[in-house]
Amino acid sequence: MAAPALVQAQALVPDVQRGQQLVESRCFACHSLDANRAGPALRGVVGRKAGKAEGYFFSEAMAAATHTWTVAGLKAWLTNPEKVVPGQEMNYYLTEAQDREDVVAYLASVSKPAQK
Template sequence: MRHLLLIIAALGLARPALAADLAHGEVLYNARCGACHSPDADRVGPHHRGVVGRVAGTVEGFAYSPALKAAGLTWTPDLLDRWLTKPAALVPGTRMVFRVADPADRADIIAYLESLK
């Protein structure tokens, strides 16, 4: 038992701390964002293909909150990290209330968003 715990501890240390995991990001995206978003279709939230580098609130035909439309932000990985931490802290008045608490999960999801070109 003690050996098993040591092996588990060693595996934990071997895991790269900050390397984003695209495949895990896709799994998280489907599980957590998929109820409201998809890569190519507008649902409760706007579609995400091309979101990195896009000006916030500019998907044609999507009914954004006035706050997000007026925010004047361009989505970068850093800004997406702040957004997913707490959307209303970045854009008070936004309609998106969903948050991702774990920084590693946010990094993985953002890596997946970056792959949607």
């Protein structure tokens, strides 16, 4: 009986490279890493206050959000944005848990300060 649980746990190991591919193919229609588009720039999102990104005009609901984006918070957001911030305007989510793991792992990797 332990084998199915082990297989599931292994399936959710984040893959940063796959996450980058998913972000580029699914998120870059509205976002980019460094420029605001229909959605805010994504570089640095982990650790950023929700509804706050320099030069981006957020919806009223997002601007009123008080949380800081964490890995867990971004996974919840990509599961159901409306549940995280009712009234938000992002009408996109990822149905597959592995996709969320990979995308958030990539976003976390591009959110770390540069090493000196």
